Amino acid sequence: MKKILASTMIIMMMGTAIACSSKTETTTTTSESQSPATTTATTYPMTTDKTLTYWGELNGNLTGVKTTHADVPFFQEWQKKTGVPLKFLAPPTGQAKEALNVMLASGDLPDMIEYNFLSDFPGGPEKAIKDGYILKLNDLIDKYAPNLKKYLKEHPDVDKMVKTDNGSYYAFPFIRGDEYLQVFQGPMIRKDWLDELGLPVPETIDDWTTTLKAFKEKKGAAAPLSFISKPRFFNESYNGAFLGAFGVNRGFYLDNGKIKFGPSESGFKEYLKTFHQWFQDGLLDKNIATVDTKALDGSFATGATGASIGNAGGGIGKWQPLIQAKDPKAQLVAAPYPVLKKGDTPKFGQKDNPYSSGGIVAVTAKSKNPELAVKLLDYGYSEAGHMFFNFGTEGVSYSMVDGYPKYTDLLMKNPDKLAPAQAMSMYIRGSYNGPFIQDKRYAEQFFVLPTQRDAINVWKKTDTAKYSLPPLTPTPEESSEYAKIMGDMNTLVDEMTLKIILGNEPVDGFEKYVDKMKSLNLSRAIEIQQAALDRYNKR
DSSP, X not given: OTTTOOOOOOOOOOTTTSOOXXXXXEOOOOOTTSOTTTOOOOEESOOOSOXXXXXXXXXXXXXXXXXXXXGSHHHHHHHHHHTOOEEEEOOOTTOHHHHHHHHHHHTOOOSEEESOTTTSSTTHHHHHHHTTSBOOOHHHHHHHOHHHHHHHHHOHHHHHHSBOTTOOBOSEEEEEOSGGGTOOEEXXXXXXXXXXXXXXXXXXXXXXXXXXHHHHHHHOOSSXXXXXXXXXXXXXXXXXXXXXXXXXXXXXXXXXXXXXXXXXXXXXXXXXXXXXXXXXXXXXXXXXXXXXXXXXXXXXXXXXXXXXXXXXXXXIHHHHHHHHHHOTTOOEEEOOOOBSSTTOOOSOOOOOOSEEEEEEEEEBTTOSOHHHHHHHHHGGGSHHHHHHHHHOSBTTTEEEETTEEEEOHXXXXXXXXXXXXXXXXXXXXXXXXXXXXXXXXXXXXXXXXXXXXXHHHHHTOSOHHHHOOOOOOOOHHHHHHHHHHHHHHHHHHHHHHHHHHHTSSOGGGHHHHHHHHHHTTHHHHHHHHHHHHHHHHTO
């Protein structure tokens, strides 16, 4: 899943198990709008004597398991399925942006780059095209990618998301193929503690205050509520968990057709006031400013923490066995996104758009074989490619059971003791992202615990779709200006949040920070967002 899923992580496939099938795989037939004269269907595996270069970060689930793409069975098999030999290049873990900048400056570019050009490239995808780093893919997709072209024609809402305001296709997208896959994160809590204390699953902020006090006083929890603050302070809360109860989120959102910036609204002050009080009362982890994945894992394992924010897979799926190791009756369940008034529908929550800009792959302007690269990438949107990316190789990572692709024990009960998230990252890409359409049947199996499957249904009950912005593409000029404004703005908001919650500044200092936001040209940032939204709506 995104940006986003599990966190920590060997099995080499047996050569006979991954041997290339003798069958050929053909792309889907072209749609009616595609002219046979301009669209070329590809038969896989292709025959070529050319080798393409592919740059991208290795999935974090494989840290400590594999060191290069070339050693990962999925990437070995991808080359066999498509017939295209690949040379992989990877930045150091967590340093993709820095490594990309160095590579772009050198002018020595690979054929393909897997990178979030929508939100992580200064100036956005149009700037990357204009500067000669990546190709505008419209003609190439039209001629050599019938599978992706067919899907976008049949899904105009997604088509609108994956191109710029100018109509430029800039990368092969990662698409969540079902609404069920768009929600995967939210608050979670120790249900066994609640039962022992005679408390319900909390719904309101007042409920949470009562519950966290009971966890501290009656269960001895040193950090009743804790969550990750890396890479930025309160990292996991910005989708709206707790913060959303006060009618705001951490970024820009739509409210009655008007774009607003959460940290400058009065609701953000009320949020800071509540969290400052929780911190003072010992209901919030005293180390909340520095909590990383390892620290939070430890807090759950020792019983210091009874509630957090996390993913169904990398949260409940990881922490449930940790708490059960200490107490066999321990149970972690989802809690709804908090509200102020019982019965209200949460305004905000985590919900991705069908198009998620992580895992997207662009073809560089320096590629000597862009047509071959496009044919390779189009495989992920074919029927055969869909099965491979989501489920891997039949007989190895999945078996068909009554028409359903069921993951084998190699993934779910790995003989080398790899967690399912780690084993999946070895053999499929369905568990994170990439140039393909994610299948709901992946999640149905990845969420092996009933509490994980229940969590999705709990967390999806929000109104966040009414307030969320679509994936916008400011012009290169706007994007550069916006990046400068928001770089300073985000530093200021993080400073304000940290200082007020930890008590280094009074809550009444909020207005002073809002004035600073205005002086940093917040109104211009909102104008840029509004202009981009207006253009998006006209696509």
